[in-house]
Amino acid sequence: MTDPTLDELCVVACAEAWRGDGELLASPIGVIPALGARLARATFAPDLLMTDGVATLVTPEGVAEGWMPYRSIFDLVWSGRRHVMMGAAQIDRFGNQNIASIGDPRRPKSQLLGMRGAPGNTINHPTSYWVPAHSLRTFVARCDVVSGLGYDRAAALGPAARFHQLRRVVSNLGVFDFETPDHSMRVRSLHPGVTAEAVQAATGFPLAIAPGADVPTTRAPTADELRLIREVLDPRGTRKAELK
Amino acid sequence: MKDKRITEADVIAELRDGMTIGIGGWGSRRKPMQLVRAILRSPLRDLTVVSYGGADVGLLCAAGKVKKVIYGFVSLDSIPLEPHFRAARQAGTVEVMELDEGMLQWGLYAAALRLPFLPTRAGLGSDIMTLNPELRTVASPYGDDTLLAMPALPLDVALVHMNRADAAGNTQFLGPDLYFDDLFCAAAKRRFVSCERIVETAELSAGGSVHTLKLSRLLVDGVVAAPGGAHFTSCEPDYPRDEAFQKEYATAAGDPARWAEFRTRWLECDAVEYGRRLGERGAEVHK
Incomplete structure (x- = not known):
């Protein structure tokens, strides 16, 4: 089997976000996160639930195992039994995320999706992010408008935000988390060939990087994972387009 | 039982400038597009539109009908961003109340229950x-x-599109999701449902399980027979989204000349003519 490509590495990095979640709804937004969630379920997280993207919970074989219309999704969000991986037009040092609009939100330069479920997701259950184009435009000092809550805003809310939890940020350069004393973003691992300097230069705020220590390299897919991605989950290679 | 069958024109006659109108469906799914087009052709203005928005919001904004939009998102699903809504936002021509999707549900639910508010995180x-x-x-x-x-987000009027209804206003959704159509109706003073077919009451339960009869005549004031009335949004299982048409819509929106053509061909005619032109277009596409 040929060496893993960046998209395959990112699928595995996304899959890792759901490790240990047990029986909850995995809601990946985007092609690579969706492949990641399906890979996690096919390997180390077999109890995850997923929808067909419409309103049916389906098993890996595509068999319906439950009905999940939007109303039930919202109930599930507020009950905490879900882990979403969303996109981010902008994300900041404490994980505040913007998917709503760019520029002054009162009259945006560019209207995007709107708040969608980001405020409710982030305050109620685990959230991760997938950013396929890591740059100074996406990793910003300050979001133009905040849809999903970061750790600083959650801390300011006190007990009202006790269910807030950001797990991972996966980008085309590396994997990040918030496991620092002040919950600022930290490099968890760098993809092969990416240096700490390069990722810092593409990030609009100081990233926590352990001084002097070697930053881990994002783990490579196992042979079994590669086979699953290439032959079972995405034989047509739809994952490639998301990293162009 | 009261006969609630009415026409599209009867619905428009119930609407007034400045009203708050809730529109059912979700993104580009099961939207009451025929009723929306009827509003476009009317002199109505200054509307507040409450919606899990798609082309309904975009079209009403583009036609200058809207004072304010209350929404959690506006999207065409397979095309993430709604071009007319974006243009209106970027030009600053509409007021907005942008909410989390769940907050919007809660506001409708509070109105439905006659509560001033509902708590949420x-x-x-x-x-x-x-x-x-x-x-x-x-x-x-x-x-x-x-x-x-x-x-609470109380509505003056709710407009939704269903698969089936009977003359008394009992309605049926046969697709995968009711979305929040029952809440839109429950939050509104006046509730109008367009549907693919008006059938005998007995046909409703014959055509689907009793669970599909979620929106009953208790919450419906008028029923409009509107076959194809959700086009170009999806109305499963009667028809899927017309993706090619949606693409044409979104592309035309970015070009004033093409948009003028699109408007003339698709938005200035009545429902019968719309259906006829759609048939013609189908013949062209499949030639």
């Missing part, structure tokens, strides 16, 4: 609070918790 700490300074928090009377008090 969704929205706390986000810029929804700073951009909508009228939103308040409430302290739990039972412990140490602060919650957002989502105000």
